[in-house]
Amino acid sequence: MTTSALSRPRDNRRIAGVCAGLAQRWGMKPGAVRLLFVLSCLLPGPQILIYIVLWAIMPSR
Numbered sequence: 110m111t112t113s114a115l116s117r118p119r120d121n122r123r124i125a126g127v128c129a130g131l132a133q134r135w136g137m138k139p140g141a142v143r144l145l146f147v148l149s150c151l152l153p154g155p156q157i158l159i160y161i162v163l164w165a166i167m168p169s170r
Contacts, residue, residue, distance in 0.1 A: 114134075115130060115131075115134050115167060116168045116170045117129065117130040117164075117167045117168070117169045118130060118170050119169065121139055123143065125160075126167075126169070127160055127164050128143045130167055146160070
């Protein structure tokens with residue numbers, strides 16, 4: 110299995126496609142990455158800021 114470059118797909122987006130792009134890059138299901146992101150938001154940290162930065166720097170396909 111080959112991995113693709115980190116980018117946001119046009120299909121399978123929920124908000125911005127960041128989780129779908131990360132899931133595709135890591136060979137995971139998008140729903141699993143979304144769930145992990147939501148669960149990580151329960152912990153203290155800059156998760157939302159990281160999401161916004163990834164949204165800004167990840168190219169759209």
